[in-house]
Amino acid sequence: MTIKVAIAGARGRMGQEAVHTIMKDQNMELVSVLDYKEIGETLADTKLFPQTFTVPIFMDLTELSSKTKPDVLVDLTSPESVYQHTREALELGIRPVVGTTGFSDEELKELSAYSAEHGIGCIIAPNFAIGAVLMMKFAEQAAKYLPDIEIIEMHHDQKLDAPSGTAMKTASLIADHRKTHNQGHPKEKETIAGARGANYDGMRIHSVRLPGLVAHQQVLLGGDGQLLTIRHDSFNRGSFMSGVALSINKVMELENLVYGLENIID
Ligand SMILES: NC(=O)C1=CN([C@@H]2O[C@H](COP(=O)(O)OP(=O)(O)OC[C@H]3O[C@@H](n4cnc5c(N)ncnc54)[C@H](O)[C@@H]3O)[C@@H](O)[C@H]2O)C=CC1
Numbered sequence: 001m002t003i004k005v006a007i008a009g010a011r012g013r014m015g016q017e018a019v020h021t022i023m024k025d026q027n028m029e030l031v032s033v034l035d036y037k038e039i040g041e042t043l044a045d046t047k048l049f050p051q052t053f054t055v056p057i058f059m060d061l062t063e064l065s066s067k068t069k070p071d072v073l074v075d076l077t078s079p080e081s082v083y084q085h086t087r088e089a090l091e092l093g094i095r096p097v098v099g100t101t102g103f104s105d106e107e108l109k110e111l112s113a114y115s116a117e118h119g120i121g122c123i124i125a126p127n128f129a130i131g132a133v134l135m136m137k138f139a140e141q142a143a144k145y146l147p148d149i150e151i152i153e154m155h156h157d158q159k160l161d162a163p164s165g166t167a168m169k170t171a172s173l174i175a176d177h178r179k180t181h182n183q184g185h186p187k188e189k190e191t192i193a194g195a196r197g198a199n200y201d202g203m204r205i206h207s208v209r210l211p212g213l214v215a216h217q218q219v220l221l222g223g224d225g226q227l228l229t230i231r232h233d234s235f236n237r238g239s240f241m242s243g244v245a246l247s248i249n250k251v252m253e254l255e256n257l258v259y260g261l262e263n264i265i266d
């Protein structure tokens with residue numbers, strides 16, 4: 001069966017890569033694109049894609065759904081719009097595959113309940129790169145033995161959310177295995193606010209934003225006389241594409257929401 005896919009955010013850094021990935025896949029058909037502003041009738045009009053890419057663009061998800069009937073909506077947009085898109089897609093019976101970061105815990109809970117109640121599959125993956133998923137899993141395992149941890153995530157300077165979705169997911173996986181405790185000296189004081197980074201359950205998360213970077217993270221685990229560093233680097237956005245393709249295939253089999261690629265890889 002061919003999976004009919006729509007993309008929200010097709011003009012973006014990730015979206016452009018995803019368009020090419022889906023167009024090349026024999027089992028998938030890119031049937032439509034969702035944008036928030038008038039950019040032409042088809043992807044070809046945007047001049048970002050070959051003239052043969054005559055995929056229609058819509059500004060309204062309900063109209064997109066009724067005219068092109070996608071099975072899956074891939075969302076690669078912004079923290080501002082992603083919750084609304086995901087909720088609407090579920091209500092329309094379209095399975096969301098979401099790479100966009102910035103969900104609150106309450107939003108995740110609410111979407112998860114809706115997805116399970118209506119039996120519509122949904123995948124929300126803060127990071128589609130297999131190496132990043134392994135980095136998170138290794139950090140989760142190591143935290144049991146080395147529970148003093150700081151996360152340093154580094155991204156390009158156009159990123160809107162901080163900490164990154166990957167850092168938040170890493171911290172939440174670790175928190176499931178680590179007894180909550182504050183790190184550093186009990187009397188430590190910041191002479192410049194933010195110097196010690198964000199506090200997640202007593203762990204610290206530091207966000208670096210610089211031109212030239214793509215997506216990088218290291219998890220530092222300190223022990224007596226030792227330091228374990230677990231690091232992952234995405235050097236280009238091709239690193240995320242096998243995870244996007246896997247998720248599109250997998251979401252067709254699901255009847256609930258899965259948060260994190262680690263839950264769908266064997
Ligand atoms: N899960 C993963 O593995 C990855 C996730 N991301 C996340 O994906 C998201 C997109 O990242 P980039 O492509 O770098 O951003 P980008 O800014 O290059 O692209 C976002 C695109 O979405 C469009 N957009 C914004 N609001 C929209 C709306 N309401 N409807 C339709 N289109 C809309 C923008 O016009 C833009 O073309 C971010 O949240 C980022 O953190 C990025 C890389 C990997």
Ligand SMILES: O=C(O)C1=N[C@H](C(=O)O)C[C@H](O)C1
Nearest residue numbers: 101126127159164165166215
């Ligand atoms: O904005 C990005 O670029 C990325 N966002 C995701 C995140 O917030 O973790 C995934 C990856 O790190 C790239």
